[in-house]
Amino acid sequence: MTGQDIITKMKELDLPQGSFIVVGSGPLAVVRIRETQDIDLLVSPHLRAQLAAAGWKVMRKANNDRLLSWDIFEADDSFSIGNYRPTLAELLSRALVVEGIPFASLQDVRAWKTAAGRPKDLADLALLNEYENRLKSTATLLPAVQEAIDSYGIEADVLPCDPELADTAAFCEHYGYTLEQAANTILVASRKVEPTTYALCVVLGTTKLDVNKKVCELLGVKRASFADATTTIELTGMQIGGVTPFSAKDIPLYIDSRVLDQPSVVMGGGNRSSKLILDPKELLKLPSAQTIENLAKIVEG
Secondary structure, eight states, X not given: OOHHHHHHHHHHHTXXXXXXXXXXXXXXXXXXXXXXXXXXXXEOHHHHHHHHHTTOEEOOBTTBSXXXXXXXXXXXXXXOBTTBOOOHHHHHHTOEEETTEEEOOHHHHHHHHHHHOOHXXXXXXXXXXXXXXXXXXXXXXXXXXXXXXXXXXXXXXXXXXXXXXXXXXXXXXXXXXXXXXXXXXXXXXXXXXXSOOEEEEEEETTEEEOIIIIIXXXXXXXXXXXXXXXXXXHHHSOOTTTOOSTTOOSSOEXXXXXXXXXXXXXXXXXXXXXXXXXXXXXXXXXXXXXXXXXXXXEOOO
């Protein structure tokens, strides 16, 4: 099973949030390290009792008479081997949450498989090392972005990102950030005006850019829209999912004032394999930066 298969099966199972987490090899599948044959769950004692009452069968495995089995699922209310004895609450506090389904963090997968030490666990540890080394090797900003950061004295940390998880919602869910911490950079273009005018707008993931009114007012045009992926690459050299205001020259930069209220934000590194974490006030070091009140609207719900 792939990670998406696991997510689909878990949604069908519809267990109460906070009472379970996917352990075993499920986390490896969800980050695309390898597929898995079954779905291992750590559940609360209360949920275990409910599953037993619902017909899940006791499965004796390695002298464990607490394990319950149903279809491709195996569930237990304890998860320990050797000195590695995390509680459900501890695992949930570090979980990778993908589409609402909590998976044990890769840190916990590594600890568990190191403690187990079986040949198959050692093989998984090797795969995990390869995956983490691959991420580290791609944690490089777009050269033009790095040049701009150095030129303007921007203080920021670089975070590696799986390119397939670069889009805001997927990134936040997988890496444990909130949408309020995500600062999205959007290229906007005027419509039916020659020559076309452009602007970069930075807004929080919890808001929606007010293109039709505020941006049009700022650009002095009647109509504007989000630039498509092709135009974005041609004008900025950056891919959707990695767009950042750094390195984009000769384009006005509008920053929603709510962004500057955050203690720190995460934003694109110019490509889909890196992110920047910084104090948003660092954006004001860019010469084209302008702070705009109500550049974006709060997304309800």
